[in-house]
Amino acid sequence: xxxxxxxxxxRSAILLNCKPMRYVSLFLWMYMIVLLPLQGFxxxxxxxxxxxxxxxxxxxxxxxxxxxxxxxxxxxLRVSLNDxxxxxxxxxxxxxxxxxxxxxxxxxxxxxxxNYLAKLAFSKSFEPxxxxxxxxxxxxxxxxxxxxxxxxxxxxxxxxxxxNLPQIKCGxxxxxxxxxxxxxxxxxxxxxxxxMHQLKKETSTLAHYKL
Numbered sequence: 446x447x448x449x450x451x452x453x454x455x456r457s458a459i460l461l462n463c464k465p466m467r468y469v470s471l472f473l474w475m476y477m478i479v480l481l482p483l484q485g486f487x488x489x490x491x492x493x494x495x496x497x498x499x500x501x502x503x504x505x506x507x508x509x510x511x512x513x514x515x516x517x518x519x520x521x522l523r524v525s526l527n528d529x530x531x532x533x534x535x536x537x538x539x540x541x542x543x544x545x546x547x548x549x550x551x552x553x554x555x556x557x558x559x560n561y562l563a564k565l566a567f568s569k570s571f572e573p574x575x576x577x578x579x580x581x582x583x584x585x586x587x588x589x590x591x592x593x594x595x596x597x598x599x600x601x602x603x604x605x606x607x608x609n610l611p612q613i614k615c616g617x618x619x620x621x622x623x624x625x626x627x628x629x630x631x632x633x634x635x636x637x638x639x640x641m642h643q644l645k646k647e648t649s650t651l652a653h654y655k656l
Contacts (some may be wrong), residue, residue, distance in 0.1 A: 491606045492654055495620035499568050503584050505613040507534060508541040515517060516551040519594045526550065526601060537608055547586045555592050562590075568617055576655075577621025580604070584615060596621075599655050627656045 455534040456576035489498055513530055515523045517596055530548075553561050559570055562579065565588070578600035587607075603620065607613050630650055631639060639647070 486634070489544040489607065489614070489616070490610060491603055491618070491619060494624075495603070495618045497569070497571075497619040498616060500614050502610075503615040505582050505584060505587060505615060506541075506546065507538045507608070508544055508546040508585075509535070509538045510542055510545045511538065512547045513544060514547065514549040514551070516549070517594060517597050518552075519597065522594065522598055522601060529601075529605060533605070534608055544585060547555050548587045548604070549586070549602075550597055552594065553590050553592060554596060558592060569619065570617045573619075574619075575625075577619075578603070580607075580618040582613060582615050582617070583609070587613075602653050602655060605653070622655065623629075629656055 489495065489500070511530075513526065515526050517523060556602050562570060565581065567579065567581060571577070573579065573592055573596055576595045576599055578589055578601060579597040580603060581588040581590075587604065589597065589604060591597045591600055595614075599620070603618060630646075631647070633639065
């Protein structure tokens, strides 16, 4: 190493005695021990990152004693939700015959939107637009609200990602796309031509990540 005061080459151990380096070492130690672990609790690991989140206390626990309410006219969403519960969500369920957990996906009209959020004690007012949604996670329930069927669909994608986390912390999620137009290109001129099965799989994956 190099002596910070004299500019001479010294042993690396002596370098740590320089005041600037001592401060840097102290900062790095505090970051690794204190700040870095806290970052994992500041956000939900969702792709793409939601516009805003509030992480509270407690954990949501999905029980084998559950109820699913999909208040939507979209038959595709209702079927997808039921299939997901049976094939994926129940793998995370804990046996509990006394406490029921509930998942609700609900369409709310634009005129009633802000009053509805206030009634349900959401932490902030949020305008979801055509594709946005909000999620409220409590110990025994998850509520997804949107003004459009597209918003409910994207909220459902977030719900699936939440169930992939080791734990689902109670809190709130507010999200809507930054760009109205989002695109992806499969350049078949530079590689093998995808089959219809591959294209459907790609479309499903892209929709899952809200592209």
